[in-house]
Amino acid sequence: MVQILTRKFFEVLFFMLFITFVSFLFVRMAPGDPVLTILNVDELSVSQEQVETLREELGFNKPLLVQYGLWLLKFIQLDFGASYVTRQPVIDMILMGLPATIELAAGALIVMLIVSVPLGSLSALYRDSWIDQVSRVLSIIGAAIPSFWLGLILIDLFGVRFNWLPTMGREGFVSLILPSLTLGLAISSVYVRLLRSSLLDSLSQEFIRAARARGLSERRIFLVHAFRHSLPPVITVFGVSLGSLIGGVVVIEVLFAYPGIGKLVVDAIRQRDYPLIQGYILIMAIIVFVVNTCVDLSYRYLNPEMRLKERRIN
Incomplete structure (x- = not known):
């Protein structure tokens, strides 16, 4: 039983690292810009400066691996971040x-x-x-x-x-x-x-x-x-x-x-x-x-x- 639990522990470490990276990558590759969705550009008149400001605030101006590293650091601390739409903790x-x-x-x-x-x-x-x-x-x-x-x-x-x-x-x-x-x-x-x-x-x-x-x-x-x-x-x-x-x-x-x-x-x-x-x-x-x-x-x-x-x- 101890051997099984030990093996499962290492499996879950690899599993979590793999699933976090894949999910982060695939979500970012999905079509559509969340910044434009948050600002409702279809209904409101938004300047390019506002778009860039929000993109910088959300960290989208950083390289993808840097974004993943920052997100993974928060995840290790059991911080899933906040919703872009409601601003509530995820x-x-x-x-x-x-x-x-x-x-x-x-x-x-x-x-x-x-x-x-x-x-x-x-x-x-x-x-x-x-x-x-x-x-x-x-x-x-x-x-x-x-x-x-x-x-x-x-x-x-x-x-x-x-x-x-x-x-x-x-x-x-x-x-x-x-x-x-x-x-x-x-x-x-x-x-x-x-x-x-x-x-x-x-x-x-x-x-x-x-x-x-x-x-x-x-x-x-x-x-x-x-x-x-x-x-x-x-x-x-x-x-x-x-x-x-x-x-x-x-x-x-x-x-x-x-x-x-x-x-x-x-x-x-x-x-x-x-x-x-x-x-x-x-x-x-x-x-x-x-x-x-x-x-x-x-x-x-x-x-x-x-x-x-x-x-x-x-």
Whole structure:
């Protein structure tokens, strides 16, 4: 465990240095001039002297590597800078919108578990039955439908026609239902097929036949042995697809006008608010890295073979 944590520590140092440089470089290479956007040159008459003064104030007159070095020095001090538009600290703006995004992501994961675990399990238990056929058809349809299109259908059905649920804003639990359903159903199809495949592989292993020979009940065999053995591939895919989940959250937040950091960064991109864009990229990168680290560490508890190998090495 100590070796794993030490290796992860050095990995995170390299990862943070790499992601900070790449994000800084790519954001600066994006088309558009933030100085002109801040000064609203399309609506106001601005002199060239005012443009140059603001460009010097923001440090855009310095070489790119110098700008990166100054920004990295502030980042090491946990200073993400201030928004060009609102002049508020970036970290405060992100922390203000982060709870809403976490709520939406958690709601989507709950929907995904409610849908994918029963469907995937039943498909594996009743292979080639009508349940399996229906489950596979639904998973294919779910994979083919874009999340934003599914969101528009749910808005039209439950928000416009029946007027059962709110379609915009964040006003309690009810406003979380439609966006969570949209994102959760969109990602469920992948995990239904993956869980089915992993369970079928687990049920064909020798230890399952040995458990049946010992007279264990089918329920215990499935829940304690087969289901647990099938989890590592599912968790691995979840760690890899976490970036897609975060991207889906951004789309859904914009679609439902949900006040999370996804909608915040879309507005920042439109306004060329570099510090806010970089802060978002770094926070999301850190979240993805932490989740993938937790996934790696969880293998030791979900897969007995890894624990046996570590004992043999030690």
